[in-house]
Amino acid sequence: MQGCLFCRIANKEIPADVVYEDEHILAFKDINPVAPVHVLFIPKRHIATLFDIQKGDEPVLGRLHMVAVQVARELGLEERGFRLVANCQEGGGQYVFHVHYHLLAGRDLDWPPG
Ligand code: AMP
Numbered sequence: 001m002q003g004c005l006f007c008r009i010a011n012k013e014i015p016a017d018v019v020y021e022d023e024h025i026l027a028f029k030d031i032n033p034v035a036p037v038h039v040l041f042i043p044k045r046h047i048a049t050l051f052d053i054q055k056g057d058e059p060v061l062g063r064l065h066m067v068a069v070q071v072a073r074e075l076g077l078e079e080r081g082f083r084l085v086a087n088c089q090e091g092g093g094q095y096v097f098h099v100h101y102h103l104l105a106g107r108d109l110d111w112p113p114g
Pocket residue numbers: 005014016028029030031032033040086087093094095096097
């Protein structure tokens with residue numbers, strides 16, 4: 001989608017610190033990390049919010065979860081754990097309207113979130 005920041009990152013028009021890539025998924029470090037580990041996972045295809053997920057998106061979103069766990073394991077988080085979170089709409093804290101999941105780890109994570 002034209003003008004979408006994460007589409008532009010997926011298309012390599014904007015650089016990112018990529019930690020994983022395949023045909024359908026890209027993972028890259030958050031530019032403004034809020035934890036020692038802060039990685040974003042996106043489907044390369046533009047989906048604005050979780051409400052815009054459609055039938056047929058299951059494989060890529062299922063795969064995205066598998067990839068997030070794989071990256072977490074590679075980062076040595078198996079023992080300490082991590083948080084995987086997706087913000088939806090402004091009220092959920094979503095500022096970039098291209099579905100993404102935050103992998104957060106490396107510090108104590110409060111619950112409930114603020
Ligand atoms: P959200 O608030 O869930 O929409 O999260 C958007 C995230 O994208 C924020 O954590 C930002 O720091 C991050 N972000 C914004 N621009 C970039 C960029 N160019 N590269 C990497 N992460 C970014």
